[in-house]
Amino acid sequence: MSSSPSSRTTAFALHALGSSARAFDGVAEAVADVLDVHAIDLPGFGDAAGMTGTSIPESVRHVERAIRRSGATRWILIGHSMGGKIASVVAARALAGESELFGLAGVVLLAASPPSPEPMEEERRRDMLSWAADGRLDADAARTFVDANVGARLHPDADALALDDVQRTSAAAWTAWLEDGSREDLTDAVGTLDLPALILAGGEDGDLGEDAQRRLNGSVYPRASVEALGGTGHLLPLERPLDVAHAVRDFWESTAGIGPAVPADVAAVIASPRTSARTRGLLARRAVADDPHATPAALTDVQLATLRVLADRIVPQDGAGIDIALRVDAQLAAGGGDGWRNADLPPDREAYATALDALAPLRTHSPREIDAVITRLAAGEYDEHDALSAAQFAAWFEDARVDLVRQWLAHPATMARIGFDGFANGGDDVFTGFAILGADEREDWEMLPVIAR
Amino acid sequence: MNLTDMRTFADDEIVDAVVVGTGAGGAPLLAALAARGLRVVALEAGDNTDPHDHTPDEIAAADDINWMDERLSGGETPTAFGPNNSGRGVGGSTLHWGAFAPRPSAHDLRLRSESGLGEDWPIDHDELVAYIERVERFAGVSGPSHYPWDPDRRYLFPPVARNASSDMMMRGCEALGIRATDAPAALVTRDHDHDHGGHRSACANCGTCHQGCRNGSKVSMDTTYLPQAVAHGAEIRAGSMVHGIERDASGAVTAVVYRRDGVDHRQRCTNLFLCAGGIETPRLLLHTGVGNSSGQVGRNFMAHGGVQVWGRFEQEMRGYRGYPSSIITEDFVRPADADFAGGYLIQSLGVMPLTLATTLVRGAGLWGRELVDAMDDYRFMAGVGINGECLPSDGNLLELSDEVDDDGIPKARISFSAGGNEDAIDRHAIRTLTSIVEAAGATSTMVLPRTAHTLGTARMGTDRERAVIDPDGRSFDVPNLWICDNSVFPSSLVANPALTTMALSLRTADRFLASHKP
Ligand SMILES: Cc1cc2nc3c(=O)[nH]c(=O)nc-3n(C[C@H](O)[C@H](O)[C@H](O)COP(=O)(O)OP(=O)(O)OC[C@H]3O[C@@H](n4cnc5c(N)ncnc54)[C@H](O)[C@@H]3O)c2cc1C
Ligand code: SF4
Numbered sequence: 001m002s003s004s005p006s007s008r009t010t011a012f013a014l015h016a017l018g019s020s021a022r023a024f025d026g027v028a029e030a031v032a033d034v035l036d037v038h039a040i041d042l043p044g045f046g047d048a049a050g051m052t053g054t055s056i057p058e059s060v061r062h063v064e065r066a067i068r069r070s071g072a073t074r075w076i077l078i079g080h081s082m083g084g085k086i087a088s089v090v091a092a093r094a095l096a097g098e099s100e101l102f103g104l105a106g107v108v109l110l111a112a113s114p115p116s117p118e119p120m121e122e123e124r125r126r127d128m129l130s131w132a133a134d135g136r137l138d139a140d141a142a143r144t145f146v147d148a149n150v151g152a153r154l155h156p157d158a159d160a161l162a163l164d165d166v167q168r169t170s171a172a173a174w175t176a177w178l179e180d181g182s183r184e185d186l187t188d189a190v191g192t193l194d195l196p197a198l199i200l201a202g203g204e205d206g207d208l209g210e211d212a213q214r215r216l217n218g219s220v221y222p223r224a225s226v227e228a229l230g231g232t233g234h235l236l237p238l239e240r241p242l243d244v245a246h247a248v249r250d251f252w253e254s255t256a257g258i259g260p261a262v263p264a265d266v267a268a269v270i271a272s273p274r275t276s277a278r279t280r281g282l283l284a285r286r287a288v289a290d291d292p293h294a295t296p297a298a299l300t301d302v303q304l305a306t307l308r309v310l311a312d313r314i315v316p317q318d319g320a321g322i323d324i325a326l327r328v329d330a331q332l333a334a335g336g337g338d339g340w341r342n343a344d345l346p347p348d349r350e351a352y353a354t355a356l357d358a359l360a361p362l363r364t365h366s367p368r369e370i371d372a373v374i375t376r377l378a379a380g381e382y383d384e385h386d387a388l389s390a391a392q393f394a395a396w397f398e399d400a401r402v403d404l405v406r407q408w409l410a411h412p413a414t415m416a417r418i419g420f421d422g423f424a425n426g427g428d429d430v431f432t433g434f435a436i437l438g439a440d441e442r443e444d445w446e447m448l449p450v451i452a453r
Numbered sequence: 454m455n456l457t458d459m460r461t462f463a464d465d466e467i468v469d470a471v472v473v474g475t476g477a478g479g480a481p482l483l484a485a486l487a488a489r490g491l492r493v494v495a496l497e498a499g500d501n502t503d504p505h506d507h508t509p510d511e512i513a514a515a516d517d518i519n520w521m522d523e524r525l526s527g528g529e530t531p532t533a534f535g536p537n538n539s540g541r542g543v544g545g546s547t548l549h550w551g552a553f554a555p556r557p558s559a560h561d562l563r564l565r566s567e568s569g570l571g572e573d574w575p576i577d578h579d580e581l582v583a584y585i586e587r588v589e590r591f592a593g594v595s596g597p598s599h600y601p602w603d604p605d606r607r608y609l610f611p612p613v614a615r616n617a618s619s620d621m622m623m624r625g626c627e628a629l630g631i632r633a634t635d636a637p638a639a640l641v642t643r644d645h646d647h648d649h650g651g652h653r654s655a656c657a658n659c660g661t662c663h664q665g666c667r668n669g670s671k672v673s674m675d676t677t678y679l680p681q682a683v684a685h686g687a688e689i690r691a692g693s694m695v696h697g698i699e700r701d702a703s704g705a706v707t708a709v710v711y712r713r714d715g716v717d718h719r720q721r722c723t724n725l726f727l728c729a730g731g732i733e734t735p736r737l738l739l740h741t742g743v744g745n746s747s748g749q750v751g752r753n754f755m756a757h758g759g760v761q762v763w764g765r766f767e768q769e770m771r772g773y774r775g776y777p778s779s780i781i782t783e784d785f786v787r788p789a790d791a792d793f794a795g796g797y798l799i800q801s802l803g804v805m806p807l808t809l810a811t812t813l814v815r816g817a818g819l820w821g822r823e824l825v826d827a828m829d830d831y832r833f834m835a836g837v838g839i840n841g842e843c844l845p846s847d848g849n850l851l852e853l854s855d856e857v858d859d860d861g862i863p864k865a866r867i868s869f870s871a872g873g874n875e876d877a878i879d880r881h882a883i884r885t886l887t888s889i890v891e892a893a894g895a896t897s898t899m900v901l902p903r904t905a906h907t908l909g910t911a912r913m914g915t916d917r918e919r920a921v922i923d924p925d926g927r928s929f930d931v932p933n934l935w936i937c938d939n940s941v942f943p944s945s946l947v948a949n950p951a952l953t954t955m956a957l958s959l960r961t962a963d964r965f966l967a968s969h970k971p
Binding site: 276278279282283313314315316336337338339340341342343344347371374378398401402405406409410415417418419420422423425426428431432433434435436437438439440442 | 537773821
């Protein structure tokens with residue numbers, strides 16, 4: 001892979017209440033070989049303590065602006081505690097195409113506040129509010145707050161930083177989160193976020209511990225794996241920077257980063273106002289990596305494995321692949337056909353199941369042997385099974401090829417590969433269309449195709 | 454479209470007319486009846502969409518505006534449904550049609566008289582053209598200032614911009630001495646305001662007509678006739694799937710039963726207009742057992758020949774930019790060397806990637822490296838395709854299958870086998886298309902067979918033994934049942950169907966109004 005800045009992946013990190021971007025320094029250093037961590041001071045915290053718009057929507061816009069300004073086109077979000085709630089909103093808006101951002105590949109939550117109201121004892125809330133009643137948070141408050149949130153004493157440097165960050169926090173932001181932000185119910189606005197996700201919990205954390213994470217964030221992120229760090233309180237990035245870094249790196253390499261990357265210039269066009277929000281959202285959701293451990297929804301495990309073997313031959317993909325077989329499985333489960341089927345075939349799911357059962361032995365065959373079978377399937381000469389006639393196999397196989405190739409082409413990385421930019425033919429505010437239509441001509445905004453001629 | 458302030462009727466109110474389906478066949482007559490002050494309700498199975506919400510994304514667009522309920526397709530050459538030929542939604546198939554809008558020729562309507570094959574239309578060409586001109590003027594059709602095959606013809610709007618496929622076809626035709634020019638396209642090339650208040654922006658050459666026009670440029674019923682209908686007091690009920698027809702002792706229709714959000718409703722009416730399209734109209738008639746004393750309902754299913762030839766060029770063509778089919782030649786409407794009845798039109802082709810890949814698999818049988826290589830060549834490809842005559846044939850028909858859909862209605866099973874005449878047209882067309890593409894400089898060519906449109910399953914005729922409706926559009930069996938959509942076509946015509954269907958719709962309204970006693 002090239003290492004030009006824009007093709008590196010960025011992890012945008014959002015800190016907790018009373019904390020700041022600096023809290024991620026340790027994590028950033030330890031993952032620097034695979035990810036650029038770009039931690040953001042949220043309004044009212046750290047270097048942004050002077051900012052006044054500290055509500056959740058304002059914080060979300062602030063984060064989106066920072067991501068847009070960075071030019072990142074492939075990125076993940078890391079959200080710690082309060083920052084986790086904001087990360088979930090940013091993620092939801094990105095996947096819906098609402099934020100003129102493109103390239104979100106995954107979300108990491110660290111002891112995160114959920115989109116629903118955060119569980120918090122009223123007494124604790126009242127105490128914490130009282131610390132800021134006189135307009136600033138003092139050293140005593142900071143000491144009490146940090147001590148209440150760690151599993152064991154922090155390393156002295158981290159401790160000093162944590163205490164300083166609490167005292168840097170604007171009282172208004174502190175109060176706004178405790179009184180409003182933490183209580184806001186954004187469950188509906190966020191919905192479920194079907195993308196690679198990692199949820200880390202502190203084994204000794206209180207209200208936002210492992211159990212709460214599974215219940216409140218696990219339901220938002222159906223794909224998330226939830227892990228607890230033993231002996232750890234609430235301040236994960238400060239308490240266990242190396243363990244967090246290790247988990248983030250593993251998440252990127254095994255889960256979030258395994259799909260094909262959409263080239264940076266194409267991603268920028270998708271993010272731009274030339275592309276409608278709805279279209280951007282469709283492409284954003286298709287661009288996230290497939291779940292390598294997904295349980296098939298319509299097929300059995302063996303049927304899916306057989307379809308994957310066929311898919312590799314029908315649509316050979318170079319490099320990081322799209323799991324088009326899994327995507328066809330999802331399409332079958334959703335009942336989404338193409339409006340018709342060959343009258344000689346049983347209903348789609350049944351046809352797939354029957355044909356794939358019959359072809360299951362192919363899983364252990366060599367590519368050459370598989371190709372020989374495919375040739376006969378396509379020609380209507382495959383008559384080795386009672387389950388379907390040769391003509392039925394041919395009809396099913398035609399449908400299967402169409403389904404597979406469409407899933408391949410629907411991915412924005414494939415659109416980029418074949419030089420198709422028709423998705424950017426008009427946005428929501430100005431309907432641009434195309435001004436230049438001739439052969440060998442292109443408009444300034446049009447990106448060059450990935451495959452050279 | 455905006456339906457918020459429309460007039461509404463109660464289910465038990467006896468309205469003057471219920472119109473089933475809001476596509477090319479239903480919308481113009483709905484507007485015409487409403488304009489005469491009739492109380493009319495349109496029942497539309499699909500959803501109401503806002504043009505702004507369409508997306509160029511092929512998968513999402515198909516789910517939005519195509520008829521995706523499963524149909525069974527059989528015969529020797531099964532035809533593809535779904536995004537290939539059927540719409541669903543307020544506006545019907547005009548939401549996603551290609552807006553290629555040629556007029557039928559006088560020969561088209563006299564196919565049997567002139568060739569001894571197929572059927573004649575029981576309608577005079579001049580009369581039909583007068584209605585077509587009304588549609589062109591109201592809805593807005595663009596075209597060349599000089600139409601070589603009909604020099605007197607005038608279009609209201611200047612032709613739509615040419616793209617690389619257009620230049621290619623012009624080049625190839627010129628080299629071969631074939632006359633070709635800007636195609637009649639049912640879209641506005643200048644901003645246009647309708648009397649009933651609708652604004653249409655000039656075509657922006659976005660290229661995704663088949664995914665729904667977000668610009669209001671393309672003639673779609675939801676931006677033309679339906680707003681006019683609503684302005685005149687029609688009600689449009691979206692999400693309402695008609696599955697029953699109630700009749701009195703005399704056999705006259707008294708109400709229709711439709712399902713909306715899983716609940717059955719009954720709308721009472723004094724007249725019923727079926728405009729549900731070439732598949733759903735016969736399916737509903739067969740399901741309800743109405744109007745079929747001739748046994749002709751579902752018979753004579755026709756699908757236009759739609760073979761395409763694609764060339765690979767040295768230049769990047771990227772034909773997804775611009776209106777997809779902006780060049781036409783009518784030189785082959787009746788080719789001199791024909792060994793078949795009828796003929797074909799040729800148009801230039803732009804195509805979206807998923808649509809092309811689907812045709813590469815279904816039409817050319819590609820897979821593996823060949824398929825991927827073909828798609829890697831996508832941007833170098835440009836093509837031409839036909840709309841070709843299809844003769845009515847006994848074996849080509851729509852029946853009810855044993856399988857039922859989610860609403861408990863039997864699924865349609867369509868059998869279609871191309872006959873000798875269709876094969877002969879295809880052979881002729883493939884020769885012509887290939888020579889055009891080669892003359893334009895293609896380094897290699899690929900033939901992609903396909904068929905399009907759903908015609909003829911409730912045909913119009915003068916003989917009640919051989920047709921379902923009379924020349925006015927009225928059912929031979931049920932006096933207050935009228936049918937107007939692609940199913941009424943006695944022959945397929947060489948011209949693409951929608952403009953004719955809209956014209957028929959206005960004509961059906963006039964015929965009905967002439968006989969209607971308030
Ligand atoms: C991809 C594509 C491109 C095309 N391009 C062109 C072109 O360039 N030029 C051309 O002339 N033609 C074209 N056509 C064909 C054209 O769109 C149709 O010929 C025309 O719209 C048919 O009109 P119709 O009234 O018969 O049916 P439709 O327009 O399909 O309308 C039927 C309506 O009835 C509704 N309906 C069906 N059943 C029921 C029920 N039981 N209850 C309630 N509502 C129901 C449907 O939802 C639908 O909205 C194209 C078609 C396709 C698919
Ligand atoms: S090409 Fe023109 S008519 Fe077609 S969808 Fe785009 S703007 Fe509408």
